[in-house]
Amino acid sequence: MTGLTPRVFVDFDGTITKVDVGDMFFRKFGNEEDSLKAVEKWKDGTLSGSDLLMREASFVKVTREEAFEFARRCEIDESFKTFLSFCNESEIDVRILSDGLDFYITEILNVNGISGIPIYSNRATFDSIRIEIERPYESDCTKCANCKGYQILTQTGPDDVxxxxxxGFSDRCAVQYADIIFAKDELLKYCEENNITYFPFASFDDVLAKLRKVAASGNFRKRHRAELKRREAYLTE
Ligand SMILES: [Mg+2]
Structure with missing residues (x-):
């Protein structure tokens, strides 16, 4: 045993769900063309994460009922539930970090009978056919509205793995501080290109198989580069 505590942080859109629900929501109820262009600008660094979110939200026309109905139709990776049961039995803390919106995250989890996971995301309130966005976790990060790197730094301590x-793209700030990374799609490419050690996964079955092995050996280790990055971030605070 290393005496370290494993802590799980998980993205929501396209990781727990099969598709990017936030993207779909803004394309369906907002301005699809503008949304696609704005996302490109965000990815090339000319639009901040907060500005992207506010811009996409400004075009939205939807009632609360329509928005929730839309959320209820979005599917999750079914193996997430098995993964979660394992974490609960093993007393491993799991939290959702999302740069998306709270209403669809909670509704999708509810529909799937999942409760009790702390969620850190942006918030939406409904006013007739408009939505109002709140960003309770704003930080100095220009890439994200809710920076997952900032969340990890503020929620973890020296004894955590x-x-x-x-x-995806919004997971980039998080992985620099993470010790054990499971990546797919855009994030996998990013880890490859930046020589960040990761495990590829297709579903939570893959994540669980790996996690079981590590948990059985009790060998949760820190990643040296992540530890240095965290230290650096604490010192420049
Ligand atoms: Mg995602």
Missing amino acids: IIYIGN
């Missing part, structure tokens, strides 16, 4: 599971 940070396990991160994600798939």
Whole structure:
């Protein structure tokens, strides 16, 4: 045993769900063309994450009922539930970090009978056919509205081994501070290109298989580069 505590942080859109629900929501109820262009600008660094979110939300026309109905139709990776049961039995803390919106995350989890996971995301409130966005976790990060790297730094301590599971562009800030990374899609490419050690996964079955092995050996280790990055971040605070 290393005496370290494993902590799981997991992305929501395209990781727990089969598709990017936030993207779909803004394309369906907002301005699809503008949304696609704005996302490109965000990815090339000319639009901040907060500006992207506010821009996409400004075009949205939807009632609360329509939005929730849309959320209820989105599917999750079924193996997430088995993964979660394992973490609960093993007393491994699991939290959702999302740069998406709270209403669809909670509704999709509810529909699938999943409760009790802390969620850190942006918030939406409904007013007739408009939505209002709140960003309760704003940080100095220009890439994200809710920076997952910032969340990890503020929620973990020196005895934690940070396990991160994600798939996309908004997971980049998180992985630099994570010790054990599970990546797919865009995030996998990013890890490859930046020589960040990761495990590829297709579903939570793959994540669980690996996690079981590590848990059985009790060998949760820190990743040296992540530890240095965390230290660096604490010192420049
Ligand atoms: Mg994602």
